Amino acid sequence: MIESELLRILAAVLSIGIPGVGSAYAMQRIGELSESLLEKEEKGFFTNSLIFSVLAETPAIYGLLVGLIVLVSSGSFAEAQGIVAVLASIAVAIPGAAAAYAIGLVSQAALVAVKENRRLFGKSLIFAALPEAIAIYGLIVALLFLNGVGIIGTGTTPSIVNVEKVALATLVTALSGLVAIFIGRVAVSGIKSLAKDEGTFGQSLIIAVLPESIALYILITVLLILTNSGFI
Amino acid sequence: MKLMVKGVYRVALICKKEKLKDIAKKLIKEEVYEPKKVEKEYGGPYVDSSLIKGIGYENHIREALQKIGRKVNIAFKFDEMESIIIEVVEKIERLKKEGWKGKIDDVEMAKIWASLEYIEYLKLVKKVMDKDEKLDSFVLLEGWSDARGIEVLRGMLGKDIQVFEHIEDSRAPTKVENGNYxxxxxxxxxxxxxxxxxxxxxxxxxxxxxxxxxxxxxxxxxxxxxxxxxxxxxxxxxxxxxxxxxxxxxxxxxxxxxxxxxxxxxxxxxxxxxxxxxxxxxxxxxxxxxxxxxxxxxxxxxxxxxxxxxxxxxxxxxxxxxxxxxxxxxxxxxxxxxxxxxxxxxxxxxxxxxxxxxxxxxxxxxxxxxxxxxxxxxxxxxxxxxxxxxxxxxxxxxxxxxxxxxxxxxxxxxxxxxxxxxxxxxxxxxxxxxxVVSGDASFTPIRFNKKHIEW
Structure with missing residues (x-):
């Protein structure tokens, strides 16, 4: 029983800590750049910077969400539940941290573009949000894990949990974190292109989203693994 | 709600600076222009280079200047601009002949050359302005307008104002007209x-x-x-x-x-x-x-x-x-x-x-x-x-x-x-x-220009 409680705490620490550090790093980079670009008369630019910072904070919120669910869930955990909770926290933590890093990367380029041309804010925001998709996929997987073992939802806890399959699903989800960085790099180029010619928005957006397809295939694979394991 | 409307005219409007406020009021009344921006941007002759064929020439020139190591102020003076462009082009050509492998390709060169078209455009505006000796200061107002907008402008503009009309461009912009709701x-x-x-x-x-x-x-x-x-x-x-x-x-x-x-x-x-x-x-x-x-x-x-x-x-x-x-x-x-x-x-x-x-x-x-x-x-x-x-x-x-x-x-x-x-x-x-099927140029409504050029 004590081990399960330790697993619960470990899950919370991982899901809150890892994406938290990623978000903090991204926010630091965005903050530094914002401060160097800020001018007293430009109140709108301050708000824009703030919104980019909030975007970088999102993966940390997803991690916090999973951590809170694990911590506040009532009753004591069975061993399998504890292990799945830790795996869920890894699934949300690694892609979340990578996504935060990538959001930071894109937001910095976006800030420079917005500083030059205010009208680019809305479009730049969409580019900056692209890597966040990977954090969201991590969150989806984590929520399905937790739902599968009855930590959330009204479903009953399955008598047998195939931990090995869940671990493999976690591994592949964690790997998808890399995709966030690739999306981020393409999105930075997209913003550069946007800054030169606003008319390229549509094409740049489509190109920037292409690497995300791989993360979606990973998500589909994970969903199939979970269906096969009786989680869905 | 209407289907797509194609903007067909480019309008350049020149008037005495003193008359700007009156015109601005009329434009606001006709809802041709957003009120806030008029107040914010009023204050002198303005030209927005990005409205000319949708390309920010100044950015291209600035990038080119950085690549050859020449520093310039953020705002170009009009008289300087022409000489700067020529200087940049000549210097790049000379460097290329000497075997320089800088990162300026033919496309960028074409863009820099195109900047000269922009200068020619401004010269045209100035030429019209110079016809009237009393017109010692002016405001440039430009952008796309549909036929209805042109009629509205014609109806309310005085003698001191010139309107340029450019008949349909091969890639004239589109705009979506939605009803009130x-x-x-x-x-x-x-x-x-x-x-x-x-x-x-x-x-x-x-x-x-x-x-x-x-x-x-x-x-x-x-x-x-x-x-x-x-x-x-x-x-x-x-x-x-x-x-x-x-x-x-x-x-x-x-x-x-x-x-x-x-x-x-x-x-x-x-x-x-x-x-x-x-x-x-x-x-x-x-x-x-x-x-x-x-x-x-x-x-x-x-x-x-x-x-x-x-x-x-x-x-x-x-x-x-x-x-x-x-x-x-x-x-x-x-x-x-x-x-x-x-x-x-x-x-x-x-x-x-x-x-x-x-x-x-x-x-x-x-x-x-x-x-x-x-x-x-x-x-x-x-x-x-x-x-x-x-x-x-x-x-x-x-x-x-x-x-x-x-x-x-x-x-x-x-x-x-x-x-x-x-x-x-x-x-x-x-x-x-x-x-959505997209692809045409976006419609830029008629507006006061942003960048300040001193003559």
Whole structure:
């Protein structure tokens, strides 16, 4: 029983800590750049910077969400539940941290573009949000894990949990974190292109989203693994 | 609501500086120009280079200057500009002859040369101005206008003002004209790549989709009410369409809050309590994705056919058939699957085999809607945790209400931005690439120019 409680705490620490550090790093980079670009008369630019910072904070919120669910869930955990909770926290933590890093990367380029041309804010925001998709996929997987073992939802806890399959699903989800960085790099180029010619928005957006397809295939694979394991 | 209108005139307006305020007032009255910007940008002769053929020449010149190590001020003086461009071009040519391997290619060179066209344009303006000796200062006002706008301008401009008219450009810009009610979605539509001339104006469907998706992601009565109240007040004061859209987003949030969560205080039970069973929510979201993608493709087919793009229409029809095959699979109907499969293959062959590379996106765009589930659950859980923490203040009314508002403001600021951005993404990328056929230049309404050039 004590081990399960330790697993619960470990899950919370991982899901809150890892994406938290990623978000903090991204926010630091965005903050530094914002401060160097800020001018007293430009109140709108301050708000824009703030919104980019909030975007970088999102993966940390997803991690916090999973951590809170694990911590506040009532009753004591069975061993399998504890292990799945830790795996869920890894699934949300690694892609979340990578996504935060990538959001930071894109937001910095976006800030420079917005500083030059205010009208680019809305479009730049969409580019900056692209890597966040990977954090969201991590969150989806984590929520399905937790739902599968009855930590959330009204479903009953399955008598047998195939931990090995869940671990493999976690591994592949964690790997998808890399995709966030690739999306981020393409999105930075997209913003550069946007800054030169606003008319390229549509094409740049489509190109920037292409690497995300791989993360979606990973998500589909994970969903199939979970269906096969009786989680869905 | 009207279909697409094509802007055909480029207008350059020159007048005495002293007359600017009168003209600005008239323009405001006719709603040709937004009032705030007139006040903000008034103050001298302005020229916005980015309006000329849509290319920011100054940026190209500045980049070129940096590459050859020459420093310049942010604002060029007009007289300096011409000599700087010539200097840059000559220096690059000389360096190239000497074997320099700098990063300026022919395209960039062409852009720099094109800057000279811009100088010629300004010279033309100055030449007209010089005809009248009394006209010692002027204001340049330029942009695209449709025929109606030209008539409006002609009717209200005096003798001291010149209007240049450039007859239809080969890539004249398009604009979407929405009626009073649907124009609330204009801030959204402006984010899309320009719709192609002759296609159907689907702004209402985009707008309603936006509200529906946002509502699902941000379903909560308290958050929705706060968003509605704040944006309504701001709209009443500032008359900005973005605030009106915000108010509708708040209402959508309230509506979905009632459906998904109910209202404990009002004694309303949730109609469809998805958050208690997350899988139920996921199924609902994917069902919506299925319908939304089919609607998007059907609109896209209509748009393609409206402008004679039959091959693209065939590809979109094939995408619809992929969904029909999925229905056949769920229903266990082999006939439906085989029939749709054969038809889809034929359509793919007609649309061109290279289109097959786009097929994975049919699946990836569908799965991408799962973000509604993740963000919706995330918002619900955070609000629940906040609600749980506030229970301790329940006995003290003032503190409870204060804490409730404070906590919800934070949730709205953080989660609201997330939901907003991802709704935009779904509407622009996943839905927009299916339903909208874009490609023309965007319409730049007539306006005062931004950059200051000293003569």
């Amino acid at each position: 649907w124009s609330v979605f204009d801030p959204l539509i402006e984010l899309y790549p320009p719709f192609k001339y002759g296609t159907i104006n689907i702004s209402p469907i985009i707008g309603l989709s936006f509200l529906f998706i946002f509502g699902m992601m941000f379903a909560n009565i308290v958050d929705g009410t706060i968003v509605f109240l704040i944006t309504s007040v701001l709209f009443t004061r500032k008359k900005d369409k973005m605030y009106a859209l915000g108010a509708l987003m708040g209402l959508s949030s309230v509506a979905f809050g009632l459906v998904f969560e109910g209202c404990t205080l009002c004694g309303i039970q949730p109609f469809y309590p998805v958050f208690e069973e997350p899988i139920k929510f996921l199924v609902l979201v994917m069902g919506f994705a299925f319908i939304h993608q089919i609607i998007g493709n059907i609109l896209g087919i209509a748009n393609n056919l409206a402008i004679g793009e039959r091959k693209d229409a065939a590809f979109r029809a094939m995408s619809v058939l992929i969904y029909v095959i999925a229905v056949g699979y769920v229903l266990g109907s082999e006939a439906l699957m085989v029939g749709s499969g054969i038809l889809a293959l034929l359509l793919l062959l007609y649309s061109g085999l290279e289109k097959a590379t786009e097929m994975p996106h049919i699946l990836s765009h569908f799965i991408s809607y799962a973000r509604i589930f993740a963000i919706g659950i995330s918002h619900y859980t955070i609000v629940s945790v906040v609600g749980g923490l506030l229970q301790t203040f329940l006995g003290n009314g003032v503190v409870f209400i204060g804490s409730l508002l404070f906590a919800h403001f934070i949730v709205i600021f953080i989660e609201g931005i997330i939901a907003f951005v991802h709704t935009l993404r779904l509407c622009i990328l996943e839905f927009g690439t299916k339903a």
